[in-house]
Amino acid sequence: MxxxxxxxxxxxxxxxxxxxxxxxxxxxxxxxxxxxxxxxxxxxxxxxxxxxxxxxxxxxxxxxxxxxxxxxxxxxxxxxxxxxxxxxxxxxxxxxxxxxxxxxxxxxxxxxxxxxxxxxxxxxxxxxxxxxxxxxxxxxxxxxxxxxxxxxxxxxxxxxxxxxxxxxxxxxxxxxxxxxxxxxxxxxxxxxxxxxxxxxxxxxxxxxxxxxxxxxxxxxxxxxxxxxxxxxxxxxxxxxxxxxNEKLRLEKAKNQLSLQRAKYLKIVSTIVFAFLVILIFILIRYYKNKNKAIEFKTSYNTETRIAKKIHDELANDVFQVIAFAESQPLSVENTKENLLQKLDDIYSRVRGISRENNSIDTGANFTHSIKEMLSAYNTRERNIMVTNLENINWENIDDIKKITISRILQELMVNMKKHSEASIVVIRFDSDQKSISINYRDNGKGCEKSMVVKNGLQNMSNRVLAINGTFDIETEPDKGFKVKISMPEQTQIKVKEKFAY
Structure with a gap:
């Protein structure tokens, strides 16, 4: 038995x-x-x-x-x-x-x-x-x-x-x-x-x-x-x-006990059920509020970053163009061409800010959009090389990770363009059964590691940590800049014993 x-x-x-x-x-x-x-x-x-x-x-x-x-x-x-x-x-x-x-x-x-x-x-x-x-x-x-x-x-x-x-x-x-x-x-x-x-x-x-x-x-x-x-x-x-006979006597006591137990269990079950409903409601509210806070913070950080960029990169330039237009005779051909050149440069900066903050295609054209974004930073003086991008099974990666990867690459490109003065940039993608990794390195001027966050990579750090990823930065003055980003994953079963009869 x-x-x-x-x-x-x-x-x-x-x-x-x-x-x-x-x-x-x-x-x-x-x-x-x-x-x-x-x-x-x-x-x-x-x-x-x-x-x-x-x-x-x-x-x-x-x-x-x-x-x-x-x-x-x-x-x-x-x-x-x-x-x-x-x-x-x-x-x-x-x-x-x-x-x-x-x-x-x-x-x-x-x-x-x-x-x-x-x-x-x-x-x-x-x-x-x-x-x-x-x-x-x-x-x-x-x-x-x-x-x-x-x-x-x-x-x-x-x-x-x-x-x-x-x-x-x-x-x-x-x-x-x-x-x-x-x-x-x-x-x-x-x-x-x-x-x-x-x-x-x-x-x-x-x-x-x-x-x-x-x-x-x-x-x-x-x-x-x-x-x-x-x-x-x-x-x-x-x-x-x-x-x-003995069973009849015990049956009466047992039935009474069963009724009491059933009544007790009903009361306990009702209390437990009510508690679980309240707990679930509280948890739902908590996570909704938490997600709203995260969304608000992310939105605020993005707006702040865009506002700062507009102020730092556009406002001063627009002011200079206005001052230039007021102080120079526009009828002169060279002055007119100079003014048009300045306006065209401001227009290019506005397009760059728009491209950095637009929506991301996470479907079949994801790799194409990544290549297109990275190619925008290629110049005669700077060569950007991307390896192994096509070998990753992107279909098995959820949209949040794809968006995160795209934004991280944008952060790296902007940081490189503003601070690195690199002529060669290499980005390598790797994957195995446990993780996806991105290895970035350039031959730029580098910097003190303590200054990395100040150089605009705080957003990248927040994004990596938000998806339970890890990142490692290696940099020294005049020795280039390296970043390794990884997003990992893992399981287990128990041993069974046998009966002896």
Missing amino acids: SSIQQINGDYYGSKETVTDALSYVEKSKPHLACINNILGIADKELSLYDDAIIYYKKSVNNYKSPIEKQIPLNNIAAVYIQQKKYDDAILLLDSLLNNSILKEKNETYNESLIKDNLGYAYFKKGLDKKGLQLMTEGLKIRINTKDTYGSIESYLHLADYYANKDLQKSDENAFLAYKVATALNSIDERLEALQIIISNDNSLNTAKYTQKYFTLNDSIIKVRNNFKNKSAKIKYDAKKEKDE
Whole structure:
């Protein structure tokens, strides 16, 4: 009964049931071993790892057969992996794998289980090659011996292994685990497989799998809650059949208690629901106000920057042109041409300010708009080189990041034009499974690092930090200017242990 409760996720109920079994066991070692192993599994699933290890060790001492001892010992190793004590897990699993009794009894089930968990421990410790070899051997044994349920865990471990190495292989193993778990109606393993597929985000159907995960998770919660109620009723009916008179007396008390509990739960549920509604309302208001504040601040900073630029770059020039027009005879050809040249220069500055603050195309023409923006800063004296821009998979990058990247590049270009006096500018884009990075460098005059913010890069700093990115600036006087900007990302699954009956 306790094992059935564990299969259905009722670990507290499982501990209660198996504890009742102790009164019937007396000094029967095999039964005590099984009970302690079940208690260990329950505590492990409840994240009470130290208590779980205590029960597993009791189970080891209760068993007489070396083969039987391997089950709780392997479960101890699984807890060590969960606790990230990889050295302890490897030491224990390696001793089990090299035990001669394993080969003498031809215990393929235990061998595959040990190899899979040992390989997973090596992988978690960072010894990828050895870990992959052992996990692959464990899976092969399980396939050859038709241990279908055991193969699920192997596929999940391999999916985790490839998650940061080869997303295609990670997805393949996760789908295999999902397929087998579905055939065996093993809900927990199906959910774990879906978690990996969703985390990899390597499929066009990620949204569909996400929805399937939530639907399945909600469904299993309801099923297991129903199971708890149903198992309680089965126990109740069995006890009633054994001792009807006693049960009738207890039934009355129990019904009263149930009514009180239901009433209490209803009150508590109402209070909790009301609290959650209020909390959600407060959080919504908070984040709305926060977003408004951020938008206002960003808008204010942008307006301030534009106003300052208009004042610094245009107002003085316009005033000079007015003074020039008042003081010079416009009928003279050279004076007229000089005036027109000054007006044309002011017009070019106005277009530049407009171009720096216009909307950004984040669709299919994004890379073209980036190239067009950067090319505007190319001159006879200055060469701007852009590499690897087309190799980035821009379709997988959200619009906010694209806008941020475009604005950052604008900030760098404006800063370079105003302060750098560079003749060569190189901008390189790179990406991997974890991050997108932009490496900027020029051969300009550089500056003291403490003066960087004053040189107009405060907006760039704010934009990078707003998307949880990082940036690093290297500059010294007469040694050029370098900036590295990165936008990162990362995942993990747990080790499962096996029951002993």
